[in-house]
Amino acid sequence: MTPETTPPVPLSDFSQWLAAMLQPAALIELAVLAGCVLLALLLVWLLRRGLELDHGASIWFGRNLFDGVLFPALLLALGYAGRSLLVQYQELAVFRVAIPVLVSLVTIRVGVKVLQVAFRDAPWLRPIERSISWVAWLGMVLWVSGLLPVMLNELDQISWKLGGTTMTVRTLLEGALTAGAVLLVSLWVSAAIESRLLRSAVGGELSLRKAASNATRALLMFVGLMLALSSVGIDLSALSVLGGAIGVGIGFGLQKLAANYVSGFVILTERSMRIGDLVRVDNFEGRVTDIKARFTVIRNLTGRESIVPNEILITSRVENLSLADPRLWQSTVVGVSYSSDVELVSRLLTEAALSQPRVLRDPAPSAAMSAFGPDGLEFTLGYWIADPENGQLGLRSDINKTILASFRAHGVEIPFPQRVLHLPAAPPLPEGLASANSYIK
Incomplete structure (x- = not known):
């Protein structure tokens, strides 16, 4: 088999790969890979200078050249192009490991950055990021070592029947990975739409765009969940009964929760209360800092924050001190x-x-x-x-x-309280007490 027709198969023989790494041709691969790194850094630097963005809150760009998704994605594209060029002239050793590593790096960076932008300061964010990293690096090791097809074939042998569908461990794993990828893409798109909608929006326009952003995120998450369930092999028509049961549960057991969600969208759409308004609710006065789908956050001028369910803002009396006039x-x-x-x-x-x-x-x-x-x-x-x-x-x-x-x-006097006491006249003393009193004197 000539080098021109050698397929880019995963590494299966460590000694053979090590011998290839000791050949002078490996230096050419290292030089091409280093050139790809430098070119990727240059492209990211030029794009950062050309685009005026908040790089700390961007998925493509981070605070440094290496933080965002753009650098590993460009490096992967350039590395794949260099690999396709070199495979026509020599056996590959460096790129057999570099491409899987870059794929894992892109997967980790996409998952971490999307979650950081979509769920900022969430307590469960750190464990999820570590889980994504472990899964990506484990997949890379299995891919490079050639154990991935063997393991998938073995997992495909473990199966059971669920209704009219035959499920395997491999199907479940692939469905879980597909679901995670679809949900990440949904979060990415919704975060981009939210950033675009909320940019330079104030007052009532900010509230309306916030409602559109929340609705878009909920719709994308729902579509992504349906696609993920379909990829696993679950018949979506069977969810109609579950949907009916959920509707009954919301109607009877989750009335308050449903009322708060509906009230949140009503507040955002009718603009009776906007982010930034100064309001007084139940003797608590403060500024509206955020309007969620279920509750509204009101921050007092002393620093205290009150989380008010949206239903209260709809059904009770609310004083908006800056609805029509901020004065x-x-x-x-x-x-x-x-x-x-x-x-x-x-x-x-x-x-x-x-x-x-x-x-x-x-x-x-x-x-x-x-x-x-x-x-x-x-x-x-x-x-x-x-x-x-x-x-x-x-x-x-x-x-x-x-x-x-x-x-x-x-010389203007500020008076202090003054009180005059009027005492009634004392009654006359009896004759005996009067004589005794005179004797004492």
Whole structure:
């Protein structure tokens, strides 16, 4: 058999492969492989410079040249092209191992990067990544050593009958791998669509695109699961009974869960509550940071987060402080003595509010005498702000400090509570006690 017709079979004889590695022709393979590595690095570097992307959140690109999927994929393509060229002129030794290693590396990198982008900071992510790595490297070792066809043939002999379908261990393994590959592709496509939809979207548009992204991911996952089950050999028509049972279970046992999911899509589509809105739910006030299919996350200005089921947001009263207008009205109440100049107090209060840059000039702040208090006159200072997400207590404190300093500078008295006790007159003492009292004196 001439070198031109030598098929690229897996390595089956270690001594024969080692002898081939010691031949001078192996240096040519190493040089071609090194050239493929350098060319892949150059192409990745040029693409990173040409595309302005968030490489840390990208599947194709990572934070370094080696992190993403693009580098091992390009190296595999270039390596396969170099292998196809060299096989016409010499026996291969290096590429018989390099190609399976690159295939395993691409498989590991695709699985890890897709899971990292789709499920960020998930606690189960690390074990799944290690499982993918072990399976990929085990497959590479079996492929290179030539044991893979033998093992698959042996697993094909272990079979049993499941209804009208004959199942084998090999069928189950291939179905599981196919299911994993299909689900990874589905997650990849959905992550790309979500990144494209949510890019530079704000307010109501962000909420609508979030709903479209969630629906697209659910649809792709469902289609991928159906394809995976079909690849195993399961008749999908048999799932109609299971689907009916699931529907009955949702109708009777999972009413709240189904209601929360439906409410989540209603909130996202009708835009009654958007990501970034300042809301008050059940005496908890904060900003909407995320709207999931089942719940909504509200972050308080103090840092606390509340996870509110979407059904509550639909069926109960919710105050949206920034639905139509992000501006928010605030007030502070102060009392002065009855002898104070009313016009002077009103002017000082208005100037105290205008001294803060966060207070809007249109509409302008206003100060009015609101009540005759038991200890003095009560004034209410009202003003508008456009950035309640930056905090409200600090602004009110700064205005109150300015008011106190202005009152002290202009001699305006802030009264403290004063109480007058009226004692009834003492009754006259009896005659005997009165004489005794005079004797004591």
